[in-house]
Amino acid sequence: MKRRTKIAVLGLALVLLTTGAASAAPAPDAPRPREAAALTGTAKLYRSAGDDITFSFDAHLAAKDKTDPSKATGTFTFSHYLNDFGARAEVTVDCLVTGGSVAVVSGIVTESDLPGAEGRRVGVTVHDLGRHDRIGYSWAATGSPAEGDQPPKCVSSAPFEKVRKGTGDFTVMPWWPEL
Template sequence: MKAPVHRRTKVAAIGAALLITAGATGSAVASGDPGSRGGGQREAAALTGSAKLYRSLGDDITFTFDAHLAAKNTDDPLKATGTFSWSHYLNGKGAWAKARVDCLVTGGKVAVVSGVITDTDLEGAKGTRVGITVHDVGRGDRLGYSWAAQGSPVETKDLPRCVGSAPFEKVAGGSGDFRVVPWNPKL
């Protein structure tokens, strides 16, 4: 026995509505809030990703960030957590370093992060604070670092937290995936 037309129409409409709802929910969950980590609450600020810098001589320079400011610490960028690292090699010579984040401030697509070097093969750099600035513009990201004028992180004695230089270096084409979550402090 065939179901009446109006009953089949209702069943089809309810099925379609359920599919649309499930699809919308799945899309929302998949896209997420750009600043959420796991639980769905937006973190106060973040800088993540990695990239190689462009140098005409062929230097191999890579920076990687995993810096976060939790929502509960919105008013205190000195409570940022995470790490960042970099390496710089040319013709087999160079160094690498890893730092523990001690400050993160972001605004729009610009982030300034600082940290103390915890591990490195650069003599005299361990325990030194460094700062890095990233401009996340998608294609054409830029980066700057506190030791730009001195030539080495070893030379940046007594650097205050959250100090970096203008992002003057260019990211090599196709290598960058920096992501900045803008800070919105309660003012």
């Protein structure tokens, strides 16, 4: 057999071998279903007095739980300081509902340096407006998270506060329940 023929046959054999091996390889996992809802991101609020107020969210509702927003998981944190006075809190999510670019998340305060806040429910509302996000929180209407009334799951106030320019990166994944 001529050298060129041998090279062609060998090349064809390699192509067939690699093509067959590729088709025999296990198929990659099927794409995972999109989660039912989510709220993520961090931002600082604007206050003319210079308050340092930060909210961070990592809240998710799995696709398998899309009919029950109270099965949401994750955490969120908030802090509010002015000069040397203030407090922070970490919250375990107990409910997440989103619609379009608005999310309402609630949870139980699990850690805080605000006496009396641990073990109490709070709620926060986020309006994801790109560079002009807004936020609201249940204690605007119910009083301090340590002393005021506790809202029910997934309840908060309208997003009346402005996010400080250049800090908002909230992302709301809309919830599409089957109605």
